[in-house]
Amino acid sequence: MTSDFKVRDISLADYGRKELDIAETEMPGLMALREEYGAAKPLKGARIVGSLHMTIQTAVLIETLVDLGADVRWASCNIFSTQDHAAAAIAKAGVPVFAVKGQSLEEHWDYLDKSFAFPDGANMILDDGGDATLYVLLGARAEAGEDILAVPGSEEEEVIKAQIQKRMKESPGWFTKTRDAIKGVSEETTTGVHRLYDLHKKGQLPFPAINVNDSVTKSKFDNKYGCKESLVDGIRRATDTMMAGKVAVVCGYGDVGKGSAASLRGAGARVKVTEVDPICALQAAMDGFEVVVLEDVVQSADIFITTTGNKDVIRIEHMREMKNMAIVGNIGHFDNEIQVASLKNHKWTNIKEQVDMIEMPSGNKIILLSEGRLLNLGNATGHPSFVMSASFTNQVLAQIELWTKGEQYGNQVYILPKHLDEKVAKLHLAKIGAKLTELAPEQAAYIGVTPEGPFKPEHYRY
Numbered sequence: 001m002t003s004d005f006k007v008r009d010i011s012l013a014d015y016g017r018k019e020l021d022i023a024e025t026e027m028p029g030l031m032a033l034r035e036e037y038g039a040a041k042p043l044k045g046a047r048i049v050g051s052l053h054m055t056i057q058t059a060v061l062i063e064t065l066v067d068l069g070a071d072v073r074w075a076s077c078n079i080f081s082t083q084d085h086a087a088a089a090i091a092k093a094g095v096p097v098f099a100v101k102g103q104s105l106e107e108h109w110d111y112l113d114k115s116f117a118f119p120d121g122a123n124m125i126l127d128d129g130g131d132a133t134l135y136v137l138l139g140a141r142a143e144a145g146e147d148i149l150a151v152p153g154s155e156e157e158e159v160i161k162a163q164i165q166k167r168m169k170e171s172p173g174w175f176t177k178t179r180d181a182i183k184g185v186s187e188e189t190t191t192g193v194h195r196l197y198d199l200h201k202k203g204q205l206p207f208p209a210i211n212v213n214d215s216v217t218k219s220k221f222d223n224k225y226g227c228k229e230s231l232v233d234g235i236r237r238a239t240d241t242m243m244a245g246k247v248a249v250v251c252g253y254g255d256v257g258k259g260s261a262a263s264l265r266g267a268g269a270r271v272k273v274t275e276v277d278p279i280c281a282l283q284a285a286m287d288g289f290e291v292v293v294l295e296d297v298v299q300s301a302d303i304f305i306t307t308t309g310n311k312d313v314i315r316i317e318h319m320r321e322m323k324n325m326a327i328v329g330n331i332g333h334f335d336n337e338i339q340v341a342s343l344k345n346h347k348w349t350n351i352k353e354q355v356d357m358i359e360m361p362s363g364n365k366i367i368l369l370s371e372g373r374l375l376n377l378g379n380a381t382g383h384p385s386f387v388m389s390a391s392f393t394n395q396v397l398a399q400i401e402l403w404t405k406g407e408q409y410g411n412q413v414y415i416l417p418k419h420l421d422e423k424v425a426k427l428h429l430a431k432i433g434a435k436l437t438e439l440a441p442e443q444a445a446y447i448g449v450t451p452e453g454p455f456k457p458e459h460y461r462y
């Protein structure tokens with residue numbers, strides 16, 4: 001066992017291992033990749049830094065990467081999302097992991113730094129939200145003498161800057177060297193993908209990137225069906241509130257919003273949706289949800305959930321108008337969807353981990369989940385294994401692609417080819433007893449495909 005780890009309690013490892021054993025039975029895509037590539041070890045030589053929620057499902061991903069030959073070091077991408085028994089099981093299996101549920105922001109960036117500490121340096125990144133990529137690129141810019149603070153005064157940016165300065169002092173030139181050694185990054189989520197496209201647009205992406213999020217078998221499944229299960233799970237574990245009959249507002253009707261609205265409807269809530277995009281607003285309306293503006297429902301609704309990947313969606317003026325004991329939470333990647341910083345000078349009463357009651361000037365109180373960080377991972381255990389298997393099968397295929405064929409890629413953002421997307425889906429059919437119809441050659445020719453696929457043109461939207 002390695003001693004190179006930071007977990008809450010290593011004695012949780014056996015419990016973690018039992019849950020991992022169960023998760024493996026629900027993750028057919030990852031297990032099929034072990035079967036297909038375990039002997040060939042296509043990731044031999046890859047030294048992968050993982051920055052992704054340290055859950056049981058991620059533990060199965062990590063062990064798949066190791067089985068395919070990679071060296072792996074891991075940090076969580078969120079301070080509340082770690083499952084301590086999963087981290088313990090992974091540490092006990094010999095993989096250096098740095099993740100504790102409820103770690104501070106300072107620890108978060110320190111642990112990310114530690115996850116880069118391969119003796120020969122990292123050469124691949126597997127990211128969720130882009131923190132590992134950001135760390136290396138910001139550090140390299142700081143080494144080049146640039147001022148790296150985009151929003152001076154932001155608590156997290158000050159923490160990042162301090163961590164970067166510490167590393168620069170201890171190992172001059174480390175960021176530039178690390179940046180130049182990275183062969184590629186695979187990115188898990190919508191928000192991280194935005195960051196990558198932005199870097200590319202500015203000519204600042206120094207290595208190839210694969211956008212895993214926009215595999216159909218990722219965003220149309222994890223973001224949607226995953227949130228459909230895990231949103232209500234988080235609200236229930238946090239509050240035990242009766243959702244049936246209550247009015248819930250979902251801000252944003254993209255993939256996560258669609259799953260979240262369905263989740264709340266499934267629990268019996270009367271769901272309203274806010275949107276800025278007329279296409280998504282029309283989709284919400286035609287799915288049977290009332291499309292409203294927040295200001296019109298802020299006083300009457302019981303539950304507010306942000307799903308936008310945007311900032312300042314629920315603001316202080318909204319929270320001040322909410323009814324007593326309204327529940328407020330976010331399921332988007334970052335904590336700036338709700339203006340939590342503006343609540344700091346209010347009276348907070350901690351109810352239990354990741355549940356706070358905050359008193360407004362009117363005397364009304366609101367219940368804030370996970371301090372505005374993604375509540376399905378903060379208050380519950382994130383998405384179920386089966387849907388994460390689809391996401392993580394894409395991750396592993398992306399890592400194999402970048403590691404084995406990286407030189408064929410430019411410094412751009414790519415998505416996996418459709419035949420691999422279809423392969424990921426196919427690997428998940430048998431588990432749920434789904435039988436695929438085969439195309440006759442004449443039928444295939446009639447619709448302009450081959451019987452083996454791909455079955456749709458690139459522009460098809462699913």
Ligand code: NAI
Nearest residue numbers: 189190191252254255256275276277308309310331332333
């Ligand atoms: P998306 O782009 O499909 O959907 C976001 C929607 O929010 C868009 O339709 C957009 O028009 C809308 N929107 C933007 N600003 C708005 C505003 N001010 N008011 C109302 N609507 C607004 O993105 P997706 O894939 O749904 O992801 C959303 C967020 O959730 C991202 O941060 C992503 O990284 C994160 N995510 C979280 C997961 C979790 O398990 N918690 C899983 C997958 C993604």
